[in-house]
Amino acid sequence: MATGGAELEGAFARAVLEAGAAVPGPLVRKAGGTPSRRFGIYRNNVYASLIDVLANRFPVTARLVGDEFFRTMARVYIEKDPPRSPVLLRYGEGFADFAADFPPAEPVPYLADVMRLEWAWHAAYHAADAEPLSLAALSEAVGGAAEARLALHPSLHLVRSPYPVITIWQLAARDGENEPARLPAEGEDALVVRPKLEVEVRRLPEGGGAFVLALKGGASLQEAAARAIDESSAFDLAANLAGLMGCGAFIGVGAEA
Amino acid sequence: MARPSDHRSPIPPRAGVGLKPQHYRDILDSAPDIGWFEIHAENYMGEGGPPHAYLAAVRERYPLSLHGVGLSIGGSGPLDKDHLGRLRVLADRYEPGMFSEHLAWSSHDTVYLNDLLPLPYTEETLERVCTHIDEVQEALQRQMLLENPSTYVAFAETSMSEVAFLREVVRRTGCGLLLDVNNVFVQATNHGFDAAAYVDSFPAEHVGEIHLGGHDEDEDDDGSALLIDDHGREVADPVWGLYARVLARTGPKPTLIEWDNDVPDWPTLFAEAKRADAVIAERRKHRVAV
Numbered sequence: 045m046a047t048g049g050a051e052l053e054g055a056f057a058r059a060v061l062e063a064g065a066a067v068p069g070p071l072v073r074k075a076g077g078t079p080s081r082r083f084g085i086y087r088n089n090v091y092a093s094l095i096d097v098l099a100n101r102f103p104v105t106a107r108l109v110g111d112e113f114f115r116t117m118a119r120v121y122i123e124k125d126p127p128r129s130p131v132l133l134r135y136g137e138g139f140a141d142f143a144a145d146f147p148p149a150e151p152v153p154y155l156a157d158v159m160r161l162e163w164a165w166h167a168a169y170h171a172a173d174a175e176p177l178s179l180a181a182l183s184e185a186v187g188g189a190a191e192a193r194l195a196l197h198p199s200l201h202l203v204r205s206p207y208p209v210i211t212i213w214q215l216a217a218r219d220g221e222n223e224p225a226r227l228p229a230e231g232e233d234a235l236v237v238r239p240k241l242e243v244e245v246r247r248l249p250e251g252g253g254a255f256v257l258a259l260k261g262g263a264s265l266q267e268a269a270a271r272a273i274d275e276s277s278a279f280d281l282a283a284n285l286a287g288l289m290g291c292g293a294f295i296g297v298g299a300e301a
Numbered sequence: 302m303a304r305p306s307d308h309r310s311p312i313p314p315r316a317g318v319g320l321k322p323q324h325y326r327d328i329l330d331s332a333p334d335i336g337w338f339e340i341h342a343e344n345y346m347g348e349g350g351p352p353h354a355y356l357a358a359v360r361e362r363y364p365l366s367l368h369g370v371g372l373s374i375g376g377s378g379p380l381d382k383d384h385l386g387r388l389r390v391l392a393d394r395y396e397p398g399m400f401s402e403h404l405a406w407s408s409h410d411t412v413y414l415n416d417l418l419p420l421p422y423t424e425e426t427l428e429r430v431c432t433h434i435d436e437v438q439e440a441l442q443r444q445m446l447l448e449n450p451s452t453y454v455a456f457a458e459t460s461m462s463e464v465a466f467l468r469e470v471v472r473r474t475g476c477g478l479l480l481d482v483n484n485v486f487v488q489a490t491n492h493g494f495d496a497a498a499y500v501d502s503f504p505a506e507h508v509g510e511i512h513l514g515g516h517d518e519d520e521d522d523d524g525s526a527l528l529i530d531d532h533g534r535e536v537a538d539p540v541w542g543l544y545a546r547v548l549a550r551t552g553p554k555p556t557l558i559e560w561d562n563d564v565p566d567w568p569t570l571f572a573e574a575k576r577a578d579a580v581i582a583e584r585r586k587h588r589v590a591v
Contacts, residue, residue, distance in 0.1 A: 172349045
């Protein structure tokens with residue numbers, strides 16, 4: 045039979061994680077009998093605590109689908125992809141991708157993008173701190189060379205969606221439930237950044253998503269602008285730079301190519 | 302260059318509370334007269350942002366105790382070196398007056414279960430726990446405190462009492478103990494032993510910190526009482542009674558109010574801390590009178 049080593053621990057862990065798994069044999073209670081109800085406390089602690097972690101991390105998602113649906117979906121996700129680190133701040137990054145392929149969530153096609161936005165918010169909140177670039181330093185860089193590469197704030201995230209993800213997120217986050225949801229027909233690209241202590245979510249103008257995506261990939265201003273224009277001829281470099289500058293998206297001027 | 306240990310503020314023998322994000326502003330704005338704060342280390346393992354900004358501000362004003370919940374000291378596998386490294390970074394940055402962890406395991410293979418799970422008390426697990434504690438104390442360059450668990454099941458193969466196990470861990474590793482009085486009460490009810498006898502036999506001279514928390518009441522299959530350590534309410538009256546009994550043996554000790562779920566507003570939590578301070582003050586009076 046299993047001893048106090050890895051075998052018993054493994055049997056215990058499996059019985060906690062897998063619904064219907066038997067309570068490990070070597071467990072006892074003073075009154076005798078199998079301590080199945082007692083073992084159930086551990087099962088419940090593990091799942092309920094992890095579901096709570098996800099519910100706190102994806103509050104708007106929970107509102108959109110309702111608490112019961114959310115907790116069921118979270119439970120299936122945890123069973124499939126449990127945490128691999130005691131640092132639970134990192135847990136849930138794959139939850140949006142999971143939801144995108146979760147058949148019961150199919151009637152809510154924008155759900156995964158709302159979840160990506162919520163994850164971006166969470167990641168930005170806990171990201172490394174950095175001082176945004178001053179306007180003078182930026183002007184110099186931009187004026188000096190179109191080949192300049194700008195270092196982006198470590199908290200910066202981009203969520204591109206074919207759905208009006210920011211509008212949905214804002215409406216669902218509101219307390220008033222009766223408001224008729226007038227959704228834009230087009231998709232929205234969200235920029236999420238935390239220049240100081242407050243996380244900011246901005247709707248990027250036309251071509252802005254492609255521009256930021258290129259900058260994130262290490263493209264120079266010129267290259268990024270070219271890709272943005274490829275995507276949208278309405279792309280306005282000056283307006284995009286001013287918008288990004290205004291929310292502290294840049295922290296430095298990188299080396300030229 | 303000054304050594305980090307020069308800046309560790311010792312934790313005073315009075316009440317402290319767990320630091321919660323919903324109380325950051327209240328604490329900084331009202332500057333409450335409270336002895337110290339404790340944090341769950343894992344909640345501050347993000348890189349930056351408001352958690353670190355507020356913790357740094359609180360740390361400037363109060364002593365801090367670092368309490369780990371994810372090291373899996375009772376686990377059968379080796380300690381997670383990366384996690385130990387993260388604890389070291391936090392300890393270097395915030396210079397806590399104490400570091401504590403649990404007599405429990407929480408990771409198996411690569412899965413983290415997010416609960417403090419029980420282990421049998423045998424010669425084999427004793428050796429394993431001692432090896433892990435040696436490693437922690439070496440990595441952090443300080444003594445750690447080991448906390449007694451609350452458990453719901455026992456192991457057929459257990460060959461020594463929890464108190465005997467903890468005594469032996471202290472003897473072999475030189476660590477101190479964190480006595481969670483609520484855990485004693487929960488276990489005494491769940492496993493049918495005398496809580497007073499447990500605390501009377503506890504090695505009082507090695508207690509560096511005391512925890513007080515709330516528990517929930519449930520029922521076992523046979524209708525007998527089953528208590529759940531949920532940290533979701535006030536400390537129960539019999540636990541306050543047991544706490545006074547512990548203090549009579551240990552003298553005044555840093556005492557933490559743990560309220561981690563259904564976290565109340567700041568005044569409610571602060572009131573619990575003041576209640577613990579009152580018990581400590583009462584104990585001091587007795588000491589003077591005797």
